[in-house]
Amino acid sequence: MPAPQNAFKAALNSGQPQMGCWVGLADAYTAEITASAGFDWLLIDCEHAPNDLRSMMAQLKVVEASTSKPVVRVPIGETWMIKQFLDAGAQSLLVPMVESKAQAEELVSAVRYPPVGVRGVGSALARASGFSAIPDYLTTADGEICLLVQVENRAGLADLDGILSVDGVDGVFIGPSDLAADMGHLGDPMHPEVVAAILDAMKRIKAAGKAPGILTTNLDFARTCLELGATFVATSIDVTLYAAAIRGAARQAKELLGSVEG
Template identity: 75%
Template structure:
């Protein structure tokens, strides 16, 4: 009995666009609602949201009961963090702030068991192996792990071609907000220079045979990304969706006093 099939990774490998949403509210109730909304994948954010291992696990568990797939972004690409997430049953990771091919190779090693990697062998204790219920987990786990790296500054962009040559990387995500800041346009991800750099990078990723990905709330940018063949595209964020809706509701309520 092998490790559970990763439909998200299979879809990326087949070049099928996967549409997603960012989850930053760090709550299983919100994750469950989102999981049945119809997105292909949901990003559980450990970098910029108030998540820890247990809250990420709780959200991943409710998402597992749906047709959506949980992707987790850890705080940083530390081997010990990755080990914990993998043992918790997370099969798809988006690692932020990758700046070199060497760093990318270290991440590949982190998701791979020895002798080819450094992932700690503790699956007997882990949800990932269904608590020793999957006899072939150790032999088959790596095939179903999807490793996505996030390039989001000028140093990473300069090293992009070398990063794309690293075996074991399934896709590369371009982060426009941090890139805009590093380019001197903080808060202006839609700046023409930033947009041009992002679109060029996405095209290079696709040409290299890796899955290109991005999060953008700009409908026009979403269309352009779809046209060039972006494979995993996040189009919204639960935090901003809720904030916009609740503020609109409050404004409507206040209008009743006039």
């Protein structure tokens, strides 16, 4: 019996656009609610959300049980950390702050078993192998891992062609906020210079045969990216959606009280 098929990777390979949402509330209960919404994929964020390995795994379980496909963003592209996340069952990883071809090559090695990579062989006690219930896990796992690298500064853009040349990188995600900051436009990811850089990157990623990805709550910009061939696009963030909704509810409640007292 082989490793579970990675439906997210299969969708990217077929060129089928996937619409997603960022999951940053760091709680399995709210992740389960989000997983019932109908997004194609959900990004469990362990870089900027207060997640650890166990909280990530709890959210991974509820997303796996839904029709949405889970993607996990690791805090940093360290081999030892990637090993733990893979053993916990994550099959699609997004790695932030990738700046060079050499770094991309190291990440490919980190997600593959020897002799082609350096992933530690501990599947016998790992959730990824069903705790040894998948007898062919070691020989089939590599092919089902989806490695997405995040380019989000000028250094990464400068070596984008090198990154794109690395076999084993399935997709490249452009991080608008960090890129804007690095380009001198902190807090303005829709600055014309930033937008131009992102769109150029999208075209190059697509032309290289990799999956282009983006997170933007600007639906017009998301449409433009999709038209350029973006394959995994997130348009919502659970934290900001909840914050806006609960603040709106509080405002309405206070307005209601004011109308009664007046």
